[in-house]
Amino acid sequence: MAFIRASSPHDHAPLSTQRVMQYVLLATLPGVAAMSWHFGWGTLINIALASAVAVACEAAIIVIRRRPVIFYLRDYSALVTACLLALALPPLAPWWLVVIGTVFAIAIAKHLYGGLGYNPFNPAMVGYVVLLISFPVAMTTWVTPRELLPEGVSLPGLAESLAIVLQLPAAPAIDSFTGATPLDLFKHQSGQLVEQIYAGNRLFREANIAGYGWEWVNLAFLAGGLWLLFMGVFTWHAPVAMLAALALMAALFYDGGSSVSGGSPLLHLFSGATMLGAFFIVTDPVTSAVSRRGRLIYGAGIPGLYHPGLGQLSGRHRLRGVADEFRRPPDRQLHAAPHLRPG
Amino acid sequence: MSASGFDADRCSRLVMGGPMMGFALPDPEVPVIKTTNCLLAGGKAEMPEPPPAQPCIRCGLCSEACPASLLPQQLFWYAQAEDHERLEAHSLFDCIECGACAYVCPSHIPLVQYYRAAKGEITRLAREKEKADRARQRYEFHKARLEKAEAEKAAKREARRKAAEEAQQRKKTATDKPAEGGSADDIIQQAKAKAAIRKASPEQQQAKLERGLEAARNRLRVAEHELQEARDQDAGQEQLDTFAARVEEARRKLQAAEEKLQDFVDSAGVNSGGDKSAGAEGGGGSPADDTAKKLDDTIGAIERRIAKSRDKLATAEAEGSDHIDALKQGLKKLEAKLADARAERDALSDTSREDSH
Numbered sequence: 001m002a003f004i005r006a007s008s009p010h011d012h013a014p015l016s017t018q019r020v021m022q023y024v025l026l027a028t029l030p031g032v033a034a035m036s037w038h039f040g041w042g043t044l045i046n047i048a049l050a051s052a053v054a055v056a057c058e059a060a061i062i063v064i065r066r067r068p069v070i071f072y073l074r075d076y077s078a079l080v081t082a083c084l085l086a087l088a089l090p091p092l093a094p095w096w097l098v099v100i101g102t103v104f105a106i107a108i109a110k111h112l113y114g115g116l117g118y119n120p121f122n123p124a125m126v127g128y129v130v131l132l133i134s135f136p137v138a139m140t141t142w143v144t145p146r147e148l149l150p151e152g153v154s155l156p157g158l159a160e161s162l163a164i165v166l167q168l169p170a171a172p173a174i175d176s177f178t179g180a181t182p183l184d185l186f187k188h189q190s191g192q193l194v195e196q197i198y199a200g201n202r203l204f205r206e207a208n209i210a211g212y213g214w215e216w217v218n219l220a221f222l223a224g225g226l227w228l229l230f231m232g233v234f235t236w237h238a239p240v241a242m243l244a245a246l247a248l249m250a251a252l253f254y255d256g257g258s259s260v261s262g263g264s265p266l267l268h269l270f271s272g273a274t275m276l277g278a279f280f281i282v283t284d285p286v287t288s289a290v291s292r293r294g295r296l297i298y299g300a301g302i303p304g305l306y307h308p309g310l311g312q313l314s315g316r317h318r319l320r321g322v323a324d325e326f327r328r329p330p331d332r333q334l335h336a337a338p339h340l341r342p343g
Numbered sequence: 344m345s346a347s348g349f350d351a352d353r354c355s356r357l358v359m360g361g362p363m364m365g366f367a368l369p370d371p372e373v374p375v376i377k378t379t380n381c382l383l384a385g386g387k388a389e390m391p392e393p394p395p396a397q398p399c400i401r402c403g404l405c406s407e408a409c410p411a412s413l414l415p416q417q418l419f420w421y422a423q424a425e426d427h428e429r430l431e432a433h434s435l436f437d438c439i440e441c442g443a444c445a446y447v448c449p450s451h452i453p454l455v456q457y458y459r460a461a462k463g464e465i466t467r468l469a470r471e472k473e474k475a476d477r478a479r480q481r482y483e484f485h486k487a488r489l490e491k492a493e494a495e496k497a498a499k500r501e502a503r504r505k506a507a508e509e510a511q512q513r514k515k516t517a518t519d520k521p522a523e524g525g526s527a528d529d530i531i532q533q534a535k536a537k538a539a540i541r542k543a544s545p546e547q548q549q550a551k552l553e554r555g556l557e558a559a560r561n562r563l564r565v566a567e568h569e570l571q572e573a574r575d576q577d578a579g580q581e582q583l584d585t586f587a588a589r590v591e592e593a594r595r596k597l598q599a600a601e602e603k604l605q606d607f608v609d610s611a612g613v614n615s616g617g618d619k620s621a622g623a624e625g626g627g628g629s630p631a632d633d634t635a636k637k638l639d640d641t642i643g644a645i646e647r648r649i650a651k652s653r654d655k656l657a658t659a660e661a662e663g664s665d666h667i668d669a670l671k672q673g674l675k676k677l678e679a680k681l682a683d684a685r686a687e688r689d690a691l692s693d694t695s696r697e698d699s700h
Contacts, residue, residue, distance in 0.1 A: 004356045005369055006393050007456040009442030010385065011362040015404075017397050017449045075397055117398035117450075234402075285402040290416060 017116075021076035023233050024280065027224035028083055031276065034220035035087070038145040038213035040155035042091025045165050046098055047083055053102040054082035061111045077116050081105055084124035084280055088273060089131070091143045092156075092164050092174060097135060101127035122287045144179030145213030182214055182271040218275040225279025234283040237292050241299025242278050243269060249303050344371060349384055356390040358383040363442040397450035405444035405454060411437050415444035415454055422457040427465050435461060532687065552604040559600040563593035595666075602651060609647070610640040638688040645681040652677055 035043040058078040062069045085101055105127030113119040132139050146155055156164060156172060163171040182204065198204040204212075229236055250265035268274065282288060282299055289298040351371065358365040359379055375382075383390075405415035414433055421429045438458050445454040518536060570586040656670045 003354065003369060004367060004390070004392055006356060006367050006390075007453055007459070008360075008365060008367075008440070009363040009446050009455065010356060010358050010365060010367065010383070010390055011446060012451065013447045015447065015449045016451065017400055020400075020402070020449055071395065115398060117400050285400050290401060290403040290406065 017075045017077070020233055021080050023228060023231055024080050025076065025083060027228045028087065028221075028280065030220035030224050031087065031217060034217045035091070038147075038216065039091045039143040040146070041158050041161035042093070042143060042165070043087065045161055046086035046089055046091065046093065049095060049098045049165070050082035050086040050102045051079055053099050054078040054106050057103050057106040058111070061107055065111070065115075072115070075116060077110075078106060081110065081124045081127075084122075084276075085127050087276060088124065088128050090139065090141055092141075092161065092178075093138060094167050095165050096167075097131055097138055098165075100134075101131045104130050117286055119286060122281060122284050125281060140181075141174075141178050142181050148179075148212055182267065214271045218270045218272075221275035221279060225275060225283075228279060228283075234285070235292060235295065237295035238282045238288055238299040239278040241296045242282050242302055243274070245300040246274065246303035344382065344384070353386050354384045355387045355392075356383075356385045358385065358390070363446065364440065393453065394451045396452040399448075399450055399452060402449060404447045404449065408443040408447045410441060410443060411439055413438060418461075419452065419454055419457055422461040425461070425464070427461070427468070430461055430465065435465070438462075549604070549607060552600070552607050556597070556600040556604050559593070559597040563590070563597050566590040566593040602648065606644045606648060610644045635688065635691050638684055638691060642681065642684045642688060645677060645684055649674065649677045649681060 032043060032047065055073065055078050059069050059073060062072045082102055082105075085105055086098065089098060089101065105123040109121055109123035109126035110116070110119050143155070149155070160172055162168075164174060225239060228234060229239075246268055247265040250268040254264050282302065289295045349371075357368045357371060359368055359373070359375075359382055360366060361381065362383060365381075365383065399416065399419060401416060403416060405419075406413075409415055411434075417433050418430060418435055418438070421433065422435075435458060440455050440459060442455050445452065445456075448454060515537065518533070566586070566589045570583070570590050573582055573586050652670060652674045656667070656674055659667050659670050
């Protein structure tokens with residue numbers, strides 16, 4: 001009779017790293033859907049490309065490290081990294097941008113430190129920062145939302161998107177549908193009253209709260225995040241702390257719409273990658289605080305470090321922005337174009 | 344167990360106790376004891392093999408589950424690193440091994456096993472340290488005890504030596520009375536007198552001299568034997584010369600020993616004769632007379648020795664041996680001794696003559 005000689009406990013919660021990662025991926029679906037609707041095929045292509053590269057890269061590295069490949073691939077962590085990075089990149093980014101970012105994220109930011117659980121920084125965000133520093137123009141070329149395109153222009157279809165991404169000679173010109181992000185616009189036009197900025201840009205005119213298209217994306221990510229909260233994948237402390245601190249900082253620097261104000265809290269909360277950051281980046285267990293109180297402080301500290309209000313006061317946005325981004329920037333648009341930031 | 348439908352083939356794990364803190368049994372031959380609360384026979388689906396552990400993703404669920412409010416995550420990292428100090432700082436021994444942390448861990452890390460192993464290691468090291476400490480204590484005490492014994496022995500030796508010195512001091516002050524004055528001659532005479540007193544008894548001295556004579560005889564015999572052997576074996580001329588020289592030396596030493604013994608016997612005989620006569624006179628005669636008699640005997644002995652050495656010198660000069668210088672020096676010393684003894688004798692006789700006047 002050979003019974004298993006195992007150590008207590010003899011039961012286990014139906015929770016595993018695999019399951020956690022799968023939930024995270026599921027939770028991004030609404031956001032992905034919203035982005036694909038407004039910005040076209042680019043997001044999906046990004047995700048597909050990044051995922052493929054990530055899995056291949058991780059498999060290669062695990063083989064080099066002489067570990068069991070399937071066992072380590074099965075925890076879905078590479079896919080999650082790829083997905084988050086792909087969502088952070090502009091939809092029609094060239095393929096090499098995605099590949100470089102992903103390889104850097106997986107190989108250097110994750111495995112060089114020891115693999116899952118040993119990385120000090122979120123790999124997706126490290127990849128993002130590397131790309132931002134190296135290719136600032138490519139990283140700030142976003143797409144205009146579908147409804148805001150001029151008459152006769154439509155978002156490229158699948159084949160065209162692929163052509164653009166792969167930078168084939170047959171690709172159509174992209175100027176007709178590229179555009180800035182809401183906060184980019186805001187930054188560009190300092191000196192104008194907020195009302196004027198809002199009046200002068202379709203992106204804001206057609207919007208309900210914070211920039212057309214973007215608000216939907218953020219709301220979708222918010223929904224996904226709330227679902228994760230409900231499923232118990234993480235606790236409320238970090239996301240709530242971050243959003244609250246962001247709103248607070250925005251409110252502090254918003255004086256009702258003058259030319260030097262920094263945008264309303266709603267704008268900040270629902271534009272750019274705020275929700276993505278709050279529910280998917282800040283809550284990354286490996287790189288965030290462990291205790292609940294720690295998570296509160298951690299979440300609150302992030303907006304405090306590089307809010308544009310603060311950025312306006314000091315001259316060193318670029319340096320601080322890059323350094324902070326290394327951790328987990330919730331709102332990448334805040335420093336998307338550092339050289340264009342006022343002050 | 345068969346009464347409840349236990350099927351050993353389908354059972355994957357047999358647990359005595361609850362699912363969280365019970366322990367797995369190797370086989371059902373283990374008896375039920377007083378503290379057995381329940382038996383769990385889990386099938387493969389219910390209690391599968393524990394899956395391999397994945398890396399810790401630092402989710403913190405373990406800390407939230409811990410009923411003792413410990414930090415299982417920290418304990419895990421330190422247990423992996425075998426950092427015993429930090430483990431104790433994080434209250435590893437407050438862990439009740441309930442298994443809640445391992446239950447919720449998404450990476451299936453066997454946390455409780457890590458803590459048990461760490462606890463065992465720390466306890467073992469503590470016990471070994473205690474043993475080592477005790478052994479060291481015993482060793483130090485042992486060393487101290489030996490040192491103390493040594494010190495006591497040395498102290499006793501010192502005390503004995505001091506006591507002997509004091510005794511001699513007292514004796515010295517006793518014999519100092521007749522010879523007062525600080526001249527060099529007096530000191531020398533005092534020293535000689537002391538030596539005379541400190542000497543061993545006559546019988547002992549004679550025995551010693553006889554022993555020396557025996558030894559010299561033996562040595563001569565051995566040397567002659569060696570020489571004979573060398574001759575028989577037809578050794579080289581150098582070797583023969585060496586052996587011959589040794590034989591010669593042995594002979595001389597034997598002669599010296601014989602003479603010493605002879606002198607001693609003579610002086611002792613004269614002494615004993617003198618004593619006897621003194622005793623026959625009925626204990627008469629002052630200490631000065633005894634000293635005078637001794638000196639007379641000494642003078643006589645020395646004179647005999649001088650005569651002998653003069654003979655030797657003559658023989659040596661006749662043979663032309665190498666020992667001429669040594670013999671001459673010896674002769675000179677003897678003559679000096681004779682002169683000293685005569686002077687002493689004269690001085691003593693002068694004083695005794697003065698006393699008697």
